[in-house]
Amino acid sequence: MFVLEMANNHWGRVDRGLKIINAYSQVVRFNNVRAAIKLQFRDVDTFIHRDWRDNQDIRYIKKTRDTEMSKADYRTLVEAIRRGGCIPAATPFDEASVDLCVELGVEFIKIASSDINDWFLIEKIASTRKPVSFSTGGSSLKDIDDIVTFFDRRGIPLAINHCVSVYPSEDSELELNQIDFLRDRYPGHVVGLSTHEYHDWHSSMLIAYAKGARTFERHIDIEADGIPVSPYCTLPAQADEWFKAYHKVREMSGGSGRERRAVPQKEIEYLDALVRGVYAREDLPAGHVLREEDVYLAIPLQKGQISCREFMIGEVLREPVAAHAAIGINAIDSPYAETNAMRSLIEARGVDPLPTTAGPSTPPPAKPAKLETPSSNGSPKATSEA
Structure with missing residues (x-):
């Protein structure tokens, strides 16, 4: 499955969000792939302390306030995602936003790399019983082990994404061999790649799929409204190239890697x-x-x-x-x-x-020695x- 994350909360504008959903729904349908469009849910009243809500010096607080959306806005976008034939998903950053995931019926919940050991939030997410994915980012091995064990014990489906939290990432920073490590350490789990590289949308797909990755995540955006696109974001034409690379690597990889192939x-x-x-x-x-x-x-x-x-x-x-x-x-x-x-x-x-058997023009080979x-x-x- 492809997970298309709407970067920067589409700048808090519903009209821009709808443009992004429409553009990517078309590319998804054209390439016949299974894709989720993922939103970011933040309840500003609970997420930011009341004494700091108007602070303009802390970048994260300022961006959160600038891209703030209402529950009705989120509902409009979730409904548009469904109409476009994609799967609605969300990353909630606070407990109130987890409740919104349930209210709007998103299909699965993503835990951000920064929240991998926020156990108050994780407990709340687990209470929904919805499938969960998370990105490893710069987390410690103990943190990753702990969250996998937590969801395994509760029988909640969990997908694990290798991720390098560098925006954007250079090719030399991708560390794709970590996919092998995650598959070996956590057998039975879907392992994927959440990536922010920006030089091509082809090579990492071929390598990651061949290594066994089965979910693929990128930030998406469009060129519109005079708003600059971050270099780590994917544009519709690049997503088209990404999806085509997926079809090519599936064609080249063939069938199952666990049994002998059918020889043509x-x-x-x-x-x-x-x-x-x-x-x-x-x-x-x-x-x-x-x-x-x-x-x-x-x-x-x-x-x-x-x-x-x-x-x-x-x-x-x-x-x-x-x-x-x-x-x-x-x-x-x-x-x-x-x-x-x-x-x-x-x-x-x-x-x-x-038609007829004639003697050979040369004598037969010498008799073999005993x-x-x-x-x-x-x-x-x-x-x-x-």
Whole structure:
């Protein structure tokens, strides 16, 4: 799932928020991906101490007041997200905002990196029983272990996002190997990537998906109203590139990584064309017990001919075989001939036989030397076993 976070609370403007939702809903539908659009909920009356609400010197307080929204505003945006075919989600920064998540029916709750050990808020979020995701950011390993254990014990679904809380992040700061670490340490949990890099929207998707990430989060914005876009934010055209990279890496990765892939017929046919068939070195009568020196291996493999894969010393010929002729599956007492499915595969693979069998322009390979193994008294003895 893709999580599209509306950066800076879309500057507290409902009209701008609706423009962002409309733009990204179209890109999501066009690329046929599953996406949530995530809002940030803050109840200013409880989030900021009353004596500090008008402070303009502390950046976080000023931005929170500048982007303040009413409950009705949030409801308008949540309804627009649903109409656009996306999943409404939210990051609540206080207990009153958790109640708003329940009231508006958001599908899941995100815990901000800064709140990973705010246990008052976490307890309140857990009480909703809604699925939860969180980003690791700069948290300690103990903090991450604690929050995973907390939600596991309560049976609440939890997704874990690797995240570097640097805005924006350079490629050299992404630390994508942390996805491997999180998957190994927390098996059974969905692991994702919450990222703020700004050089391309392609490479990290390929790497993260191949490493097993299955949720992907970025901040989103649009160029409108004369408002500058932060460099860590994604624009609609960049989201389109991001989604297309996801489809490409899924195509290249194929099916499950936990079981053997289904090999396509064209690949089987290609490999069959490289396999050597078994040919008679000289005229062989019916009833002859085949030895290693009676045959040689060469390409092409013909339809119905046994190959180096099936030939076993000691098989008996059911019919005579001329020198340099292919030894067919029906000409020997092979167990492969007794199994209809196996015989059918052998009869269907390889090239069609020539209309007539002519002698080769070059002599067959020299007879193989006997393999020698030590006898019980230490002197060599001959064997024809391959």
